[in-house]
Amino acid sequence: MSMIKAESSSPKSPRAIATRGLWHENPVLVQTLGLCSALAVTNAVANSLAMGLATTFVLVCSSIIVSLLRKIIPHQIRITTYILIIATFLAIADMSLEATVPDVHKAMGPYIALIITNCIVLGRQEAFASRQPVGLSILDAMGNGIGFTIALLLMGIPREVLGNGTFLGLHVMPSSFEPWVVMMLPPGGFFMIGLLLLAANWRDLRRTTRVQIEQAIAADARAAAEAKEAEVVGT
Amino acid sequence: MSNLFWIFVSAAIVTNFVLVYFLGLCPVIGVTNKSETGWRLGLATTFVMVLASLAAWVLNRYVLSAAPFLRVISFVVAIASIVQIVELFVKKTTPSLYRELGIFLPLIASNSQVLGMTIFQTNRGYTLVEGLMFAAGGGLGITAVLSLVGGIRERLEFAPIPRVARGPALVFMIAAMLSLAFMGFAGMGAA
Numbered sequence: 305m306s307m308i309k310a311e312s313s314s315p316k317s318p319r320a321i322a323t324r325g326l327w328h329e330n331p332v333l334v335q336t337l338g339l340c341s342a343l344a345v346t347n348a349v350a351n352s353l354a355m356g357l358a359t360t361f362v363l364v365c366s367s368i369i370v371s372l373l374r375k376i377i378p379h380q381i382r383i384t385t386y387i388l389i390i391a392t393f394l395a396i397a398d399m400s401l402e403a404t405v406p407d408v409h410k411a412m413g414p415y416i417a418l419i420i421t422n423c424i425v426l427g428r429q430e431a432f433a434s435r436q437p438v439g440l441s442i443l444d445a446m447g448n449g450i451g452f453t454i455a456l457l458l459m460g461i462p463r464e465v466l467g468n469g470t471f472l473g474l475h476v477m478p479s480s481f482e483p484w485v486v487m488m489l490p491p492g493g494f495f496m497i498g499l500l501l502l503a504a505n506w507r508d509l510r511r512t513t514r515v516q517i518e519q520a521i522a523a524d525a526r527a528a529a530e531a532k533e534a535e536v537v538g539t
Numbered sequence: 540m541s542n543l544f545w546i547f548v549s550a551a552i553v554t555n556f557v558l559v560y561f562l563g564l565c566p567v568i569g570v571t572n573k574s575e576t577g578w579r580l581g582l583a584t585t586f587v588m589v590l591a592s593l594a595a596w597v598l599n600r601y602v603l604s605a606a607p608f609l610r611v612i613s614f615v616v617a618i619a620s621i622v623q624i625v626e627l628f629v630k631k632t633t634p635s636l637y638r639e640l641g642i643f644l645p646l647i648a649s650n651s652q653v654l655g656m657t658i659f660q661t662n663r664g665y666t667l668v669e670g671l672m673f674a675a676g677g678g679l680g681i682t683a684v685l686s687l688v689g690g691i692r693e694r695l696e697f698a699p700i701p702r703v704a705r706g707p708a709l710v711f712m713i714a715a716m717l718s719l720a721f722m723g724f725a726g727m728g729a730a
Binding site: 336339340343344384387388391392394395399413414417418420421423426486489490491493494495497498501502505506509 | 558559560561562563564565568608610611612615619649650651654655658659662702703704705706707708709711712714715716718719722
């Protein structure tokens with residue numbers, strides 16, 4: 305929770321609010337929030353999907369309520385209030401999953417209840433829903449929830465395909481393929497998130513170097529033009 | 540007696556809370572710049588976990604049998620109150636320790652380790668003493684991992700690491716290696 309980044313307060317278009325959580329401000333890959341559930345349940349694609357959807361549901365519903373009540377909730381006890389609101393929707397999500405997909409619910413064990421300590425959910429209430437109107441809060445919550453689901457699938461798909469040779473339980477690898485069992489086990493989760501964060505770092509680094517190179521080229525061109533001008537004047 | 544011992548050992552190393560259950564990864568990234576802060580926070584977490592285990596047992600025994608759907612909410616409220624009390628207590632008795640722990644102390648309340656521990660304890664139906672051993676073992680396991688990661692990061696401070704690998708990516712690679720190493724304990728005690 306200590307890593308929630310400060311939001312820029314400049315007004316943004318609804319479209320930007322809805323899409324920024326998907327990739328450029330992805331809660332897992334860029335802000336490194338919500339890692340406990342991101343690592344624990346991603347050893348199968350079905351679990352990753354269920355966790356992503358459950359978190360999105362809790363996030364959207366609690367954002368609506370927090371945004372509606374934002375003028376009533378006293379500032380001193382706001383965090384407690386958010387937690388109570390989140391826990392209410394969490395109980396709904398928990399019981400619905402248990403009723404509809406009992407196998408997946410069982411595989412996810414205590415991690416469903418741990419959505420409540422997921423920094424993404426509380427972070428969006430504190431950083432966005434508590435100061436913005438309902439419509440924008442829904443867009444923001446949807447964007448972040450789907451971004452979280454994308455990150456979970458980016459981890460879950462390689463882990464299941466390489467670790468078990470299956471995708472959603474169907475065999476996709478040739479029968480000669482020897483499953484990398486370690487990908488299904490805890491170290492595989494740490495390796496996978498490490499690789500994803502490396503890729504995200506690499507992308508950022510490449511973008512900044514490209515900007516620097518472009519600036520350097522522009523400066524060179526300017527200097528060359530000035531030198532040429534001076535030469536012309538000299539003759 | 541040996542049952543209690545194996546609950547303790549398996550919570551501490553065989554199913555380590557950080558490396559096997561992935562609980563409480565925020566402090567692992569946030570406070571392990573130095574080994575010292577790592578184990579101090581670990582001990583504070585252990586203390587809160589033991590108290591939370593006691594509270595969860597009381598709640599389960601006397602209150603929640605009537606309303607099981609209130610479990611998570613009541614655990615969260617109980618943990619938050621315990622952290623608050625511990626904070627007041629430490630502030631009054633040892634102000635120097637309070638200053639050293641700083642922001643990390645209140646953040647234990649939002650830590651998935653403590654809540655996860657109470658839920659595991661309930662799901663497995665531990666008795667009071669078993670739960671306390673589970674909490675103590677789990678807390679010491681967390682302390683060990685925090686100081687291990689902190690120590691490794693101290694050594695890597697001046698190592699020639701490529702710029703792209705700095706930050707959380709490196710911490711997770713370290714955690715992956717540690718997790719592989721801890722898998723060597725799997726099956727011990729068959730707990």
